[in-house]
Amino acid sequence: MQLTIGISACLLGQKVRYDGGHKASEFCLSRLQPFVRYHAVCPENAIGLGTPRPPIRLLKKDHGDIHLVQVKDASQDHTQAMLDYTAQVLPTMEQLSGFVVCAKSPSCGMERVRLFNEQGHQLGKAGVGLFTRELMHKYPWLPVEEDGRLHDAELRESFITRIFACHDYQQLCRDGFSVGGLVAFHSRYKFLVMAHSPTAYRQLGRLVAQAKLFDAKELQQRYLLELMQALKQPCSRKTHANVLQHLQGFFKKHLTAKERQELSSLIDRFRLGHLPLMAPLTLLQHHLSRFEHPYLAAQTYLQPYPEALGLRG
Incomplete structure (x- = not known):
């Protein structure tokens, strides 16, 4: 839909x-x-x-x-x-x-x-x-x-991120909510939530881990509420850089020392405010196109909304 x-x-x-x-x-x-x-x-x-x-x-x-x-x-x-x-x-x-x-x-x-x-x-x-x-x-x-x-660019991106995440979750519920489906959904949103709030990421992780303790309807509503609250918190260069470093770790066995240094440098320069987010992100996506990694490719952090909206700096 x-x-x-x-x-x-x-x-x-x-x-x-x-x-x-x-x-x-x-x-x-x-x-x-x-x-x-x-x-x-x-x-x-x-x-x-x-x-x-x-x-x-x-x-x-x-x-x-x-x-x-x-x-x-x-x-x-x-x-x-x-x-x-x-x-x-x-x-x-x-x-x-x-x-x-x-x-x-x-x-x-x-x-x-x-x-x-x-x-x-x-x-x-x-x-x-x-x-x-x-x-x-x-x-x-x-x-x-x-x-x-x-x-406001930050508020605009926050809202757009949330409506697309909300729609994605509603699709999960329309297709038939299940604990397995929730685990898969949460897995795809791991790094996006982490970029907004490491604390909320841990809280959502605990909720998913304890999913079988909840009534399905209660779990369905509670996860959505906590997800939306997490994504409403603004990202910072520090939290983005933390996520980017996690993503970089997926390529440590594939990249040369020079390539690892290049990516690390871009992440550091972004964290310090010298580069936009798209600089290290574009290089990460380039490496993803070179080395297949289905789990990483599925992460909504890489594209939380249509690229054509042009909201990421």
């Missing part, structure tokens, strides 16, 4: 915003679109708010509850309508592999949405859009990102 991600409809150029406009995302519409299928959602339209429409905002009641109300008339409260909508639609989104939401939106914003009190004073950028809050609560493992944050 094609990788499918949810997306705020305005990010696809649909004119569904309160002012009749849109917030088309260049990255989503051009670079990412050839590799995914979009499931577009506008929660505000879905609950019957027209376009254009009076703007709405998040209101924190004196007793602490967050409400979705009209800016100029707080008695126009859309909270229950939004909660009813999410209760109806979110169960149909279980097979999504990620979600791109519109930043700052009182319905879709993932973080730092303006929050107001009943006296009309701003409490800071501390809110989460009501739809996205319910989405992340329902699917805590789901990769969710805002359009604005996708301009």
Whole structure:
């Protein structure tokens, strides 16, 4: 099945915003679109708010509850309508592999949405859009990102890595989840997880080793959640270099002393910040083309997403 991600409809150029406009995302519409299928959602339209429409905002009641109300008339409260909508639609989104939401939106914003009190004073950028809050609560493992944050190269690569890993895992589950299948999956993701978090790699390894102690459904959900949490942690040059040195070890019996020194030098220069990741990685892949190694060739670390996305430096 094609990788499918949810997306705020305005990010696809649909004119569904309160002012009749849109917030088309260049990255989503051009670079990412050839590799995914979009499931577009506008929660505000879905609950019957027209376009254009009076703007709405998040209101924190004196007793602490967050409400979705009209800016100029707080008695126009859309909270229950939004909660009813999410209760109806979110169960149909279980097979999504990620979600791109519109930043700052009182319905879709993932973080730092303006929050107001009943006296009309701003409490800071501390809110989460009501739809996205319910989405992340329902699917805590789901990769969710805002359009604005996708301009950051590190955050963009993290999100793309997670949606492709999530889709891969969902394929495993659709084909029939088993302990053997999980072991094979974990084996392919070993070095990718290690690059993001050596600690998480060890934790996931223990979980897989103890797989038979868990109910299959619990194991299936727990592994996915821990995998997504691991891949959300940023890689560093140090963790990448650690993985690259592990990969280099697979060739120690095949390379000449000069070739080993060349590869070691590239890894060190990358670790010190003098070279991009693709320098040592390209040489490793060159050696892999010379010397067959099925286990290494299967590692998702070498290509966690389509190369054509051009995200690795």
